[in-house]
Amino acid sequence: MPHPDFVGLVQSLLATAEAAFGENTATTARARNDGLLATPDRARQTAERSLTLLVMLAEKTRGNLDFQEADLLTHAIASIRERLAETSN
Numbered sequence: 001m002p003h004p005d006f007v008g009l010v011q012s013l014l015a016t017a018e019a020a021f022g023e024n025t026a027t028t029a030r031a032r033n034d035g036l037l038a039t040p041d042r043a044r045q046t047a048e049r050s051l052t053l054l055v056m057l058a059e060k061t062r063g064n065l066d067f068q069e070a071d072l073l074t075h076a077i078a079s080i081r082e083r084l085a086e087t088s089n
Contacts, residue, residue, distance in 0.1 A: 002068045010054065010069075014076040017050035021083050044087065051080040 020043040054077050065073065 002066060002072065006065075006069055007072060009057070010072050010076050013050045013054050014079065017047040017080045017083070020044065020047040020050075021087070044084070047080060047084060051077065051084065054080065 054073065058073050058077060061069075061073075
């Protein structure tokens with residue numbers, strides 16, 4: 001069974017990246033107020049930072065996650081990488 005705090009951390013970082021891409025409207029307003037989305041460059045930096053933190057989390061927890069936790073983390077990383085690739089083209 002996935003640890004709720006781990007799931008919450010991954011979902012929080014993913015939501016921040018989604019807000020940077022304009023996908024998560026609830027989080028977007030909060031992130032904009034915090035200055036994380038002031039410019040397109042700043043929004044991209046915010047998404048890249050979320051990705052960096054998720055990749056670091058994956059590296060540090062490798063071998064210690066159950067299947068659901070590993071799957072959640074893998075999908076979050078892939079989702080952000082895909083969106084970053086789309087926005088760079």
